[in-house]
Amino acid sequence: MAAVTDKFYSNSWLYPDDHFAPGEHNLKFQLRDKIGIPWDFSKYDWERGCSVADAVLRMILNELRNQARLHFEGLEIHSDYIRQASARQGMKIIAPTEFDAVIPFTIKGLDLQEIRLRDFSDQYLPGQIRLRVVDVAQIDKFPGLRRAGVFGTKFGTCLIDTKALQEQVFKSLMDKAFHALSSIPYATNTYDVTRGSRPPTMDLKIQDDILKEINVDFVPGFILDNEKISIPGAVVSSSEETPVVFPRYGLMKWINKENKNIDENDKNFIWRSCSSSYERFMFDLCAVSEERCYIRTASRVMKVLVFRLRGRQNQAANLLSSYHLKTVAMYCILLLTVPTKLTSPGYCLSGVREALGYFLSFLKSVLEKKFLPDFFLGNEHLDKIFPGSYFSKIRIKYNLFDKENPALVEQAQFGFPEFERVLSGCFDAGNLNPKVVNFFRDKTLNM
Template sequence: MATAKNLDNEWNQPYHVYGPGEGKLRRRILRQVGDYRIDQKEWQAETKETEKFLGNLTSKICENSGKFNSEFQVSRDYVKQASGRQGLKINSPDEFDIVVPIHLTGLDIQQAKVRNSDGKIMAGLHRQRVLNKDMSTTHPRLSHEGVFQRQGGNVFLNSKSFHEKVWTGIVDKALEDVRKDMPNYKIVRSVHPPTVNVQITSPTGRVINYDVVPGVSLKTETIRIPEKITGKQAMVVNLPIFALPKHDNKNSPVIHDKDRSLIWRNDTSSHERCMADLCKNSDQRRYIMTASRILKSAIKTLQEEQNHLGHLINSYHLKTIAYKTVYDLTMRDSKRNLTGVKDALGHQITALNKCVSERYLNDFFQGNEDLEKIFPGSELTKNHRQQNLFWKANPNLMMSARYGIPKLTGNLNGCFTCINGQ
């Protein structure tokens, strides 16, 4: 096998790539949808400041985790993820997401499935069973914070205790130090498991949000991505795998009470970053990602208008549709020729209409059988349980969202190709 490479860890300038002869279309979209673009100088300036802030914050987090050093280590090398890393930001560089790797020391961990109230395996979620015998002696501080929970003769890592009592406490102490370095800035933190959100308001009133997620390192898998997928020569990559503390803080009726505080989410950020990189050097894939940003801007307009479709659809839904379009149109055997953004936007609007009408949108990175073609042998391909991304949506909102489609297509009239009569 060829030498494996690591994924790059840079913020990526958002896509704005049109096909030949689409200059008039570009102007029409900007007129009808609004200017979703981000100025290059603004992007460079903001990401530079972001690097400075996050470098300082993660350094302080490492320093304030010192009392746990014999039990786990926090990496200073954070992992950039989400839209800022994948080139999908719109309007303004005002939010950046990272995973901070955490390496548990001396624990023998085994993943255990999570079953819902119907006895079915829940996609993308697991419990972490600890096989060690005496954690109170080997890991006294984590034991004191309630991170080890006994259940039915087993011991599991309590994600709620880890996130609330350990991680959030470390971040809060780090933020105390950061505030001393930035006395003229307003810094507010909020908690949305697995994220700790840090909002910074500058003296000029500029607001930036940082989502900081702790990721327990599970393994790094080495995957050979085939020529058909890369579009060029095969690529061998290292993909780090993390577990994110995602306890059930909303008391979902489908989750057993005994499991609520034990749930961890299988992180897919490495695979998402890799998919984003596979789109960089292909014109057709860049058309699709540009169209995804346009659709994101159009949905944002509906949100501002209190349209039900806008309230239902989020950026992860749109990214899922975009990557499914990339796979269907540029990675399958029967490749189709996309001439530009107009075609790419048409395919995604058609897919959005279909999933809203059927009230079903399968998560691209969980329970998707096509993943075996893209990431042969990956841990993700072992999960065959599909995840409907609308599973938490209010049924009334789902029904009402269908009636927002005409408004969406009206706002984009003349900007997309009609696909299959839809």
């Protein structure tokens, strides 16, 4: 298998490749029969989807940079974008028609300081920050951003207004770029592209003759830091530590409908400290471990099962998103394939059947407790993979279900038995390590 550092530093879309144990030759066919739909797609469709997404992203990004130079002094948008999420992690299912990209940017010459965000109860909100302008006199160098309202004030403190940055700067730049391009020519094709806005994302819808509609999440990410972390050798199947650089981005998070405890005066200044680089690395770890490939394959199976059961209005499927499932997969990778006191020396996950057994066990506990903690916030074992990292120092957990419809969260556990019925005979529930299962249920899922 490839060196994990080669995989991590590769900024390429990754074609999904399921990996089953030698004794599981028929398991994929059994799973397809049980679930009722295939989840693979052709290499031709994959290459088509990737090339269309890349062509449109490059054209828009190039014009966006041109418009930024004309209208907003100091706003520097990088010349390349960072591929992320399922299409980068080898997790895409059914059709290659959804892609995600972070567009790194900075404000050159402006000194900013991260400030942790507190709610009405004076409690820190994990992973949420504000950016303070250290020297207010510097803002005179950025008249375009100032006119757009990017520099706001709260109690005498100058902060970056994320709503103004998204609405008055990036949406304005995007519209100017679209007007300049009119349509997006590429090779012998011209694509019709429309822009939406779901902060922190600007979503692009691309009409294609073959794949019909391709959706691209275009996410501006302010460069907060570049962390150099020495990954333990045991994690990357090496005798030595491996230094890896992790960019950390701030995403404009000014819409916070799910949290009623945030001061209205704070909402326009909120950034989310984005963990996408670290998440990408979690799945790049599959490059050096068959066991992690089994977990990634199990995650794809669960994604297609949720997709299938959503059509039947299953309560759990209606709640669970792709990111929820990836979070469970990351806990599986951590607790089953990274050396801790939970697993005996020499333990190896036997295949996809066992990986599905743990996945279902973890998911059942999550739905019963109505609690799925963000993998990168308050995770006591995060130091086992990312020692000394920004996220490993955050001790407060965040429930990913807090931003979901409470009625869906309440009802989801009643849909779980159908998951087990559909997958009956395709997963191993009898030979799971009780120490791992109990730790996840009783420790990980406790606030």
